[in-house]
Amino acid sequence: MKVKTSILVISDHLPMQERISHTLSQIDYKVYVATNGVEGMQIFKANNPDIIFLDLRQDDFDGIAWIQTVREISQLPILVLSDHEAPHDKVLALDAGTDDYLTIPFSMEELLARTRVAKRHLSSYDIKDHTLLINGNLRIDTTSQTVHLLNQEIKVTPNEYKLLVCLCQNMDRVLTYNTLTKAVWGYGYDNVETLRVFMASIRKKLEQVDRDHKYIQTHIGVGYRMLKS
Structure with missing residues (x-):
């Protein structure tokens, strides 16, 4: 049986979290959800998801430090969700080790496209000429x-x-x-x-x-x- 790609969505904005998780589930991804960084880290360590979507807009949450913590133990694709008004957050997230970002608001079509790219990255460490x-x-x-x-x-x-x-x-x-x-x-x-x-x-x-x-x-x-x- 084919193993589903698993995705962890971390956001305290419940309407967006539910919309993302519903869309991904419809495409047959296995989805975990968390409403804060602590819960997200617990799910990450317990379930080892393939891809993470991380909302940087959460109150009382240091998303950059969270990304750095994950990067110490895993190179899985991390995609951050960020506002138009927060370009500095995007740069900090990239420096910390995130792979991509979605600017809010975004369409579900773009979300799925970015997810497909992230999924390819799971097996794309494939530069063939080892040199x-x-x-x-x-x-x-x-x-x-x-x-x-x-x-x-x-x-x-x-x-x-x-x-x-x-x-x-x-x-x-x-x-x-x-x-x-x-x-x-x-x-x-x-x-x-x-x-x-x-x-x-x-x-x-x-x-x-x-x-x-x-x-x-x-x-x-x-x-x-x-x-x-």
Whole structure:
């Protein structure tokens, strides 16, 4: 019998929580729900879900610390739900290790599309050429799927890792927004703003370790290029 993909939805906004859980259940996902971070962590540890949807708007809840705690023990896809008015929260969440975000309000069609992408990520650590990609002080090990800069490991999310590999495999070439989004999220995904947030997060992580070198160049209106060091 086929095992259902399990999803944990954490939100204290009950109408949205119920709408999400109902939609996912209709598609035959197994859904767990929690109304706060403590309950969510208990369900996570007890049931080991495949994907997590986390609402960052909850009162008296440090969602960033929650994500960091999960990342210490698991690399499962985490998608955050956040307001238009809270772009800083999105950046902090990406830095903490989340994979993607949905901006509230969002349609159930978008929710399902993002869920399908997250589901692919469960088995998408599939860069087949096990090799070491090197650009100056930057080293990407595609066997262990780790990133090191100046011999220091850089903690990156699965999507950030894929973007870095794609850029490094195409050194000194300008890759369009469309090329990069397809490489990470697949065909039919064209959210350039999401790509920009991920690229800003990658840049920040690299610059925190090596301020003397610029690794990624923006080509406004076109895409990004990995500069050869």
